[in-house]
Amino acid sequence: MNTGGNVSPDPHGVPESLYLNGAYLPLVDGRIGVEDRGFQLGDGVYEVVKVVNGRLLWLEDHLQRLVWSLGQIRLQHALRGHALDRVLPRLVALSGVQQGTVYLQVTRGVAPRDFPFPDEVEPTVLAYTRPAEPPAPEAVLAGTTVHPVEDVRWARCDIKSTNLLAAVLAKQAARDAGADEALFVGPGGVVREGGSSNVFAVFAGRVWTHPADTHILNGITRRHVIDLCARMGVEVVERAFTLEGLEAADEFFLVSTARDVMPVVAVGGRPLAGGRPGPVTLALADALRAEVARLVGLPAPPSLLHG
Ligand SMILES: Cc1ncc(COP(=O)(O)O)c(C=O)c1O
Numbered sequence: 001m002n003t004g005g006n007v008s009p010d011p012h013g014v015p016e017s018l019y020l021n022g023a024y025l026p027l028v029d030g031r032i033g034v035e036d037r038g039f040q041l042g043d044g045v046y047e048v049v050k051v052v053n054g055r056l057l058w059l060e061d062h063l064q065r066l067v068w069s070l071g072q073i074r075l076q077h078a079l080r081g082h083a084l085d086r087v088l089p090r091l092v093a094l095s096g097v098q099q100g101t102v103y104l105q106v107t108r109g110v111a112p113r114d115f116p117f118p119d120e121v122e123p124t125v126l127a128y129t130r131p132a133e134p135p136a137p138e139a140v141l142a143g144t145t146v147h148p149v150e151d152v153r154w155a156r157c158d159i160k161s162t163n164l165l166a167a168v169l170a171k172q173a174a175r176d177a178g179a180d181e182a183l184f185v186g187p188g189g190v191v192r193e194g195g196s197s198n199v200f201a202v203f204a205g206r207v208w209t210h211p212a213d214t215h216i217l218n219g220i221t222r223r224h225v226i227d228l229c230a231r232m233g234v235e236v237v238e239r240a241f242t243l244e245g246l247e248a249a250d251e252f253f254l255v256s257t258a259r260d261v262m263p264v265v266a267v268g269g270r271p272l273a274g275g276r277p278g279p280v281t282l283a284l285a286d287a288l289r290a291e292v293a294r295l296v297g298l299p300a301p302p303s304l305l306h307g
Pocket residue numbers: 048193194195196197198216217218219220221222255256257258
């Protein structure tokens with residue numbers, strides 16, 4: 001067994017390549033201590049970064065959010081000695097992954113099990129690559145479905161914490177109901193966000209989304225979609241709307257690192273807005289795809305709206 005601290009085989013060309021506490025190795029060879037606080041207590045935070053054309057998309061934004069999350073859990077010192085802005089591109093290059101994701105996790109480390117912070121513990125810092133294709137144009141044009149669930153998560157959903165049990169249960173409930181994504185609904189029927197995505201609704205040409213407060217994760221994709229709206233002259237209203245109000249929406253869509261802009265065509269088994277992706281959603285999906293292509297040096301993809 002290696003602990004990741006002293007072995008650095010070259011994982012060149014291994015799609016699932018791992019960076020673990022300073023070493024680079026194939027993911028299958030990674031080992032974490034049984035008393036890692038991330039494993040036992042969920043005492044950690046994470047990020048998922050998209051890889052497109054072998055490049056890490058919006059890496060700076062993800063690293064800034066990671067540092068912010070670490071600060072919120074009083075673990076800001078964890079990245080000392082880990083220059084992630086250099087480590088992650090190296091990891092992606094070693095892996096050979098062109099399209100996929102990097103999962104990045106930082107925990108308070110391995111220490112005898114107790115709740116308060118241990119003294120003098122080395123945080124666990126890991127990242128690994130995985131190939132994955134972004135949603136195909138046909139999948140975007142077909143749209144997706146969501147299943148509303150009561151939001152029973154904690155009061156700091158703005159921290160990208162590894163405590164994901166409520167999301168696990170919500171997303172399984174969605175799957176059991178035949179839907180693709182959970183939709184977290186708070187008190188008063190307020191639509192907050194998806195199980196692992198942010199949500200937007202279009203009402204009379206204006207795009208509404210829940211404000212970036214402690215009830216949602218302020219997604220990196222959300223932020224870029226809001227910027228794109230501004231560039232396209234589409235007004236954004238960062239105000240909550242309800243599940244009941246959603247019935248009158250002209251369009252509804254999800255955004256996340258994994259799904260980009262994904263139209264929602266049914267909520268709780270009922271078709272929404274004619275059960276077809278709408279023009280504002282598809283224009284934003286086009287704009288996001290074009291922006292991503294530009295950032296990673298690829299030609300602009302064909303339009304979904306006009307293609
Ligand atoms: C609860 C939640 N909201 C929103 C998002 C979307 O965030 P991002 O666009 O940074 O992927 C995620 C991503 O995992 C999430 O877990």
